[in-house]
Amino acid sequence: MPISVDSTHLTRSLAELVATNSINPSLVPEADGEAAIADVTARHMREAGLQVERYEPKPGRPSLIGRLVGTGQGPTLMLNAHYDTVGVEGMQAPFNPIIENDRLYGRGSYDMKGSLAACIEATRAIAMSEQALAGDVLIAAVADEEYASIGTADLLVRRERGELDFDAAIVTEPTSLALCVAHRGFTWLEIETQGLAAHGSRYHIGVDANIRMGRVLRELEALLSDLQARPGHPLLGPPSLHASMIEGGVGISTYSPSCKLKIERRTVPPESQKTIENEIVNLLDSLQDDDPNFEATWKTSFHRDPFETLPDAPIARCVSTAAAGVLGKQPDVIGDSAWMDSALTSEAGVDTVVIGPHGQGAHAAVEWVDITSCVQLAEILAHAAIDFCNQGVDRQIA
Template sequence: MIGVVELTRQLIAIDSTNPDLIPGGAGEAAVADFAGGWLTERGFECHRLEQRAGRPSIVGVARGSGGGRSIMLNGHLDTVTLAGFDGEPLVATERDGSLFGRGAYDMKSGLAAMMCAAAAVARESHAGDVLVALVADEEYASAGTEEVLTRFRADGAVVAEPSGLDLVVAHRGFVWAEVTIHGRAAHGSRPDLGVDAIAKAGRFLTGLDELQRALASRPPHPLLGTGNIHASLISGGEELSSYPARCTIGLERRTVPGEDAATVERELRAVLDATTEHGYDLAITFERQPFRAGDSAIVADLRAAATAHLGRPPTERGEPFWTDCALLEAAGIPAVLFGVDGGGAHAAVEWVTLDSLHRTTAILTDTIRMFTSSR
């Protein structure tokens, strides 16, 4: 029987760099093959979802005897770049009670904990179905969880992203927008004809800074604080000898419950109308909703299991970043986030503490048992 630490090592050893982040990245195919085989060997009914070639997700199902709630454990197969990692990123190294390697924290240890917990319950008599969703593309656009939700449902879900053994019951959303400030092209020697769109964009950027200060002064959400906005990308102009006809600015607005794309569009139009003389275009290009867990059975059971293993009630808190919890909740599946301790997500040094890996596995195992035992 492979233990959770050894399984984490094996998962780290398989390159699954997201190719949408890093052109030419390995993608999830090899790690999906391995994980699907591991689950199949343990009696799971395995489904491979691959709407995008080379970007598969795996859903393993251990059918229950009936009369219990179904649970989905969700975690992502992809990682960020191997470049710049301090050491050999695909060789898991153990020292000082921690395991180091790319994905050790975010989130191949979480995958291993999910898989081992589900396999332990699958060997027992259990009433409700146990689903293990190992998804592609979370680090970029969450296409994997979106595809899974076209085929599968459950009565509750745990996303096993790293949380430091805390219950994460809320997180922010985000909205991406693109603003184009218009000017007038002309030869650089003709200020009487040209309107410098890049210079005019400066007024908008000043207004954006004022909007950020206004957001920071709002009454904070009890778990998430206030939303925020920043300019992420800027481009404009054709050549040094010409006045630029346009300047385009890419923006990100992080949102809290009660804020959405419509909120952001109103805010941006107010700033643009006050600062722009020669016209503008505004497009909302992408949105992910914020998440807030309700008072659900999955939260209650995970809280109870964590309390039993930690010897205290777990801390319940929010996260500033976005996760697949929001997609699950929007699909009508009550969700909560819980996972390992460690650090170095997306960094040069990444690690998971072995104590938290064992605790997470035990807590997930008991959560599955409790949740699937009753309707």
């Protein structure tokens, strides 16, 4: 039986997922979290023929693995979709899924419950087709991508410990059905300049930490020009930085004793945390060489690697072939600006690509997903999974 994705069934489960509040409580205090959506998702997974495992590294923040079991003779593929959403401020009816002109509206429809519904529908279609499947297909429906990615991170720890196994991943964040093989990373840094507090009239004692931070800002602007002049990554362009927040001083008649600056440095492969930290060390060292009295401390407060698929990764070939078959043309190959869970899976040594539906309004007051693109995504995922999970298997014998 050929692969047949049921668009009505997909739309119905998508509507139910959107109607279920799953706002991330780390972003919005007192929000519901992922408990209710885990129950709804688990039911849909079981109806699709999957075995469901539930993981809850933090109370109220469950993730699910739905498993379509193969014969055990092929590699295992993970389809990854986060089911937490951001808040709903400014939205008219966030949990009331409305369909208009092939668009389904509601919080999380585009980011990324449309993807989750497509993953479930893809496995259901494989199960119904009675196609031979050597390796397992897993759906990871994960918590907390919008904040700290505890869901995917926990699954990777379990893989490291040998409790879970998967050889490649498709992260299904929306890409308008383009094949995304790279995205940017970021590093958050804090710099603090030290001065000496004194009465505003006591110029011979006071040292102004805010004016000292001016030197840092001037050097950062020069560094930014240098970064932007680089050719950068072929799909992602040059790296960048911005001085996001600054705070210094205690009163208008007091020499400022300290000034704190928060910087976000957006990275492209192959830049690492070390690359960024070396830049800052060099910058502050040169300021100290110019003025031995200059004092500043720094630290990295958060880091996320950029992501890039190895060009010869089998999963990239499987998805590309499947997408060409469904779309009738080779998919666009793109890099994306935003960070995704693909960086985590890739860093753990799991070959990863990103492909997802079309839509608009992630984190915005009006959010919708294009239903036809969800159906096409389900078809692409099903064909790619069959291809990937049957690698190395002689189909004549199987």
